[in-house]
Amino acid sequence: MTRAVEQPSAAPAAVGDGPLWVVVPAYQEQARIGATLAALADQTDRDFTLVVVDNGSTDGTVAVVERFAAAAPFPVRLLREPQKGVGAAVDTGFRYAITHGARWLARTDADCLPRPGWVAAARAGLADGAGLVCGAIRARRDEHGPVGRAGFRMLVLLAATFGRLRPAHRRTGGYLAPYRMHAGNNMAVTAELYQACGGMPRRPSPTDRAFLNRVRRTTSAIIHRRDMVVENSTRRLRAYGLRRTAAWYLDRGAGPLTEDPR
Structure with missing residues (x-):
């Protein structure tokens, strides 16, 4: 496994590292990650440690994180x-969070906006005994109007339906739980389950479906919470158009387009 370089950032002394850690991967997100960090600071439950993993950004992503960390209401760790x-x-x-004492892990992405009750809902689901908690995804209201948001909802529904009907996802394939739509940018998992299933595939996107199937082969303790909501960026929809975005969500890849629509 590639070794990450840690850059511990300052955090208020009154807040200590607890059992819940939030992980945010980031690449070239100078324009968006500030809003994501602000959304995390606005959580009703701020008893967590934040880990931002910079994936080789050459813009100002790291500087935005460092400025935020100086006054963040929770501990912040910056990895490369x-x-x-x-x-x-x-x-x-x-794996960094687990090594440093995390028992529960939540993830969102650096272009997403977790709603204020997101951490509280993730914690409640894990505390109730779930191994994996999956939330609801919505389109960001600041990137598209009603038509774009409706198109995004249609794509999510299409991907979820395709996933349930796909022969490879049937429970006869060794799965312990039925297939349901899982968005990697809105999930929470126990450290024990993450290690037991083998973790996230170390490859470029898409990885969500492969990770979910690893979990499904390990446990049936998977729940969905409607109150665990993240607003997604719709930039792929703008860059690809409706048809090609649908192909992406159906695992058909990016075709002649770049896999990263920044």
Whole structure:
């Protein structure tokens, strides 16, 4: 596994590292990560440690994180992961958190906006005995109007339906739980389960479906919470258009387009 370089950042002395850690992978997110960090600071439950894993950004992403960390209402850790791919960045962040005492792990992305009750809902789901908690995803209201947000909802529904009907996802394939849509940018998992299932595939996106299937082969303790909501960036929809975005969510890849629509 690629070794990450840690940059511990300052945090208020009154707040200590607890059992819940939040991991945010980031690459070239100078324009968006500030809003993500602000959304985390606005959580109703701020008893967590934040780990931001920079995946080789050359813009001001790291500087934004460092400025935020100086006055953050929770501890912040900044890691550097040189191996390209969101899977590698997430895996590095999760394993770092586990090594430093995390019992519960939550993840969102650096272009997403967790709603204020997101951490509280993740904690409640894990405290109730779930191994993996999956939340609801919505389109960011600051990137698209009603038509764009409706298109995003349609894509999510299409991907979820395809996933349930896909023969490879049937429980006869060794799975312990039925397939349901899982977004990697809105999830929480126990450290024990993360290690037991083998963790996030260390590769570029998409990785969410592969990780979910690893979990499904390990446990049936998977729940979905409607009150665990993250607003997603719709920039892929703008860059690809509706048809090609649908192909992406159906695991058809990016085709002639770049896998990273920044």
